[in-house]
Amino acid sequence: MAASRRATKAASAEAAAVPASAAAERVLQARGIGKSFAGTTALADVDLDLHAGEMLALVGANGAGKSTLVKIICGAFGADAGTLEVGGRAIRPRRVSDAVAAGIAVAHQHVTIIRQLTGAENVMLGREPVRGGLIHDRTLVARAEALAQRFGVRIDLSCECDRLSLGELKILDILKALATGPRILILDEPTASLTVAETQLLFGFLADLKRHGLGILFISHHMNEVFAHCDRIAVLKDGRKVHEGAVAEITLPEVVRLMVGRTIEDTDWTSHAVADTGDADGVxxxxxxxxxxxxxxxxxxxxxxxxxxxxxxxxxxxxxxxxxxxxxxxxxxxxxxxxxxxxxxxxxxxxxxxxxxxxxxxxxxxxxxxxxVEENLLAGSLAQVSRHGFVRTGPARGIVRDIVGRLRVKCSGPTQDVMQLSGGNQQKVVFGRWLARIGRGTGQGIxxxxxxxxxxxxxxxxxxxxxxxxxxxxxxxxxxxxxxxxxxxxxxxxxxxxxxxxxxxxxxxxxxxxxxxxxxxxxxx
Amino acid sequence: MSATIATRHSRRVDIGQLGARYGTVGAAILIFAVFALASARFVSPSNISNILVQISVLTVISSGLTVAVASGEFDLSVGQVAGLSGVLVAGLMSWSGLSIPVAIGLSILAGTVLGIVNGVLVTRLRIPSLIATLAMGPIALGLNYAYDGGDSIYTSFPAMFYAIATGHVLGVVPVPIVIAIVVVAAFYVLVNRTRLGRALVATGSNLQAARLSGINVNRCRLIALTLSAFGAAMGGVMLTARLGTGQPGAGESYLMDSLTAVFLGMTAFKPGRATVQGTLVGVIIIGMLDNGLNLLGAPFYMQNEVRGVVMIAAVSLAVLRGEIRFF
The missing domain is CATH 3.40.50.300 (P-loop containing nucleotide triphosphate hydrolases)
Incomplete structure (x- = not known):
C-alpha cells in the first residue's frame, strides 16, 4: 500500500509539472485530503491541483470519493486531514459560505433555479441590491445583465424561469454561481438531465468561462464528455487518487481500468441457478x-x-x-x-x-x-405473530431470537434501539424482516x-x-x-x-x- | 508536503441513558417533593385524591391523543371535540330526554365521527393532519354553538349521571379515577400488545418503511385519528358530569394541556416516542403544578405562564433527545 501511495505521489508530481510549465496560475491546491465516516475511509491522502483557464475532470466509480472531495472543497464537510489553498492562500472552510468567500462556487447536479422568479432575480438571489431597506429592481436587473454580458450569456433575464428550457436553466444556475465572483467553479454532473443539444450549448458556455480564466472542476460519469471537453483528468479509486494527467495522454480504456482496478477479491462464486425447475419462463x-x-x-x-x-x-x-x-x-x-x-x-x-x-x-x-430491533424485525409479519389482533409475545420473541442468531446481528437484545446498531447490523435487521416472513402465513411453500x-x-x-x-x-x-x-x-x-x-x-x-x-x-x- | 491535520472521531457516549429514560419521572417526584415541603395540605390524602380526580378528564383525552401522535399525526381538534360531546350529552339528556347510556353513547359517537372525518381528510385528501385537525376545531365549535346557541345548558341531570364524576367504586375509589385507569390500561394494551398498535407505531416512526413492509398505513392513520377523537369525546362527557352543566367552551383548554402532556411523555421511558405511560406522567406533572400552585396561592396568571414554559421545555427536550417528526 505504501508503495502504491509513493507511486501515486510521483505520478501527481509529474502531472503537475505539465501545466506549471505553461505558466498557468494554480487556483486550487489540495494536499493530503483525508476523510472517514464512522470508521470507513472515504478519502485518503488525495492531492489535487486546478489551474486558471483549465477544465479538470474528476472521475471515479460510485463510492470512489468524488462527492466527498467536492463537499470538502466547497465547505459542506470538514476534512479529517490535509490542506486546501485557493490562489496561494490556505483556507479551512467550515461552512459553504466560507468557501464561497474564498472564491469557490458550486453548481449542483440539480438546478436550484426558482421557476417563479425571473432570470435576473434568480441570478441575484440572496445578493439583491437594497436601497432604503427595499430591493432596488433596476440595479438588480442591471447587475444581472452585466454579469450575463460578461460571460456571453444570451438568455432573456426578464422573463420568469418556467419558460426556459432545462439547458438554459442549467446555464442560469451556473451564472448564479458566478455572481459570487469565484475563481473556481465546480460542476457536479452538469449534463445529467440535458438533451444532446442542450449539452452542446452548455459546453460552448463552459469554453467561454475557461477563457475568462476560471478553473473548472468537472465531475461526470460520461466519459465521452470528459474526453471531448476537459483538459486534464484526475481518477479516484476507493478514496485514493490513482491518476492525474492530461486528457490527451490517456485513453478511455485506460481510464476505465484505473477507475475499476484489477483486483476482484471475491472468488467463491458458484451458480445455484436451478436448471431443471419446470418453470423455464422463470419466476x-x-x-x-x-x-x-x-x-x-x-x-x-x-x-x-x-x-x-x-x-x-x-x-x-x-x-x-x-x-x-x-x-x-x-x-x-x-x-x-x-x-x-x-x-x-x-x-x-x-x-x-x-x-x-x-x-x-x-x-x-x-x-x-x-x-x-424486535419491532423492526416483526414489522413485516405482524399478522403472522398475532392471534385475534393481539401480538403473541412468546412466539414473537422466539422468532426475533432465531433471526438475530441466524444473521448474527450484534445487539444487546431484542429491545435495543435499532439506531444504536451499526449500519451493517441495521441492514441485517432489514433482511431479517423478510426472513421472519418467509415460510409464514400466505406465501408459504412458494x-x-x-x-x-x-x-x-x-x-x-x-x-x-x-x-x-x-x-x-x-x-x-x-x-x-x-x-x-x-x-x-x-x-x-x-x-x-x-x-x-x-x-x-x-x-x-x-x-x-x-x-x-x-x-x-x-x-x- | 504541508503539515497534516488529523482529528480523531470521538464516539458519542450514552452517559445519560438512565437520565433520559427516567428524568421526567424524576422531575415529577421532585415537583411532588417541593410542593409537599411547601404545603402540608398538598400531601393530604384528600388533596391527592382531589388531584387524581382533577386530572382524570385530561388523562382520558391525552391517552387518545397519544395514539394519534404515536402514529405520526397531530390532532388539534381534541379540545373542541371534547366540548362538542360535552354539550351534546347535556342536551340529549335534558332537552331530548334520552336515557343516560343512549345520550352518552350518541355524544361519544358524534365526537368519534369527527375523528373519522379527520382521518379521511388526512388519508384520502392528503391534508397534513396538523392542518386538517386545526380546521376541524372551529368546525366542531360551530356545531357546538349551533346546537346550544352558545349558551350553557343549565338543568339538573339524572342523578346517576353525576355518579360519573362524584361516585365511588366500592365506596372508596372515585369513579373518574377508575375510568381514567381503565382507559389508560386499554390504550396501553392497544399500543403495546396488539397488531394494530405495532402497525400504528411503525407508521409513526417511518411512514415509507411501514408502507414498504406491507402495513396499510392509511388505515392506521385513520384509526389513530378516530381513537384520538374517541378519547376526546369521552373526556368531554366526563367533564360535563363534573361541571354539572353543558358548557360550550369547556373543552377549549384541553388541547393545550393534552398536547403538553403528550410532549412531556415523549421525554420519558422511550425518549422521542409518544407512549401512553409517558403521557400519564405528563398528565400527573400538569395536575400537580396546577394544584400545587393553587394551594400556594400563586396568582392566577402564573398557571398560564407555567403551562407555556412546561410545553416549551417538554418539546425542546423531546426534540433534543429523539428523532421526532414535528410538522
Missing part, C-alpha cells in the same frame, strides 16, 4: 414494462438465480424494483411474477405472493428509527422473490460478506433474486447475469462469464 418474467422513464423490453429471473441490474445512480433501478414490489405504479405488457400475471397492486399483495423488497436508502425507507436495492449501501466489509453469503443461501434454497447495485464489483460477486441500463432502457444482458467491471461500465455509459 419473474417481464415484457415491455415501463416505469417512469425506464423501459424494460424483457427481464427474466429463474428459481435459484441471482440476477443483477447495473446502471448509473438514478437510472430507474429503484422504481423498477419498487413496481415489482407493489410500491410504485408501472405499466407492463407481459408479467409473470410468482403466481401473478400482472404487477402487484399493493405491497401487502406482493408480500402475500412471496415477493419481498429490501429497499435502498435504509434510513429513509426501511429502518424504523427509535423502535427496537419460492420467494427477493428484490434487493443496493443491499450493502453503507455496510462495512465484514457485514457485506455476511450479506453476500445470506443472498447466496437464499438463492440456493430456491429464491429468485433480483439485485440492483451501484457497485459493479458486488454484481460480479453475486450474479448469474446482469442487465444493464443505458439511456433509460435495459439494453443488454451480460452473462456470468463475460462479467467484468470494464464491461459493465461500458454498457451503462
Amino acid at each position: 419473474v418474467a417481464l415484457g415491455d414494462l415501463r416505469v417512469g422513464r425506464l423501459e424494460v423490453p424483457a427481464l427474466t429471473v429463474r428459481r435459484g438465480e441471482v440476477v443483477g441490474i447495473a446502471g448509473v445512480l438514478g437510472a430507474g433501478q429503484t422504481a423498477l424494483l419498487e413496481c415489482l414490489a407493489g410500491a410504485a405504479p408501472a405499466t407492463a405488457a407481459r408479467v409473470r411474477l410468482a403466481s401473478l400475471r400482472r404487477l402487484p397492486r399493493s405491497v401487502a399483495e406482493a408480500i402475500d405472493q412471496g415477493i419481498y423488497l429490501v429497499a435502498d436508502d435504509r434510513l429513509r425507507k426501511a429502518i424504523f428509527r427509535g423502535l427496537s 419460492s420467494p422473490v427477493l428484490l434487493l436495492d443496493n443491499p450493502t449501501e453503507g455496510v462495512d466489509v465484514g457485514a457485506k460478506a455476511e450479506i453476500y453469503a445470506l443472498i447466496r443461501d437464499l438463492a440456493q434454497q430456491g429464491a429468485a433474486v433480483l439485485i440492483a447495485s451501484a457497485e459493479f464489483s458486488e454484481l460480479i460477486a453475486l450474479c448469474d447475469r446482469v442487465y444493464c441500463i443505458s439511456e433509460a432502457r435495459i439494453a443488454a444482458c451480460v452473462p456470468r462469464d463475460e462479467l467484468s467491471e470494464d464491461r459493465l461500465l461500458m454498457e451503462v455509459n
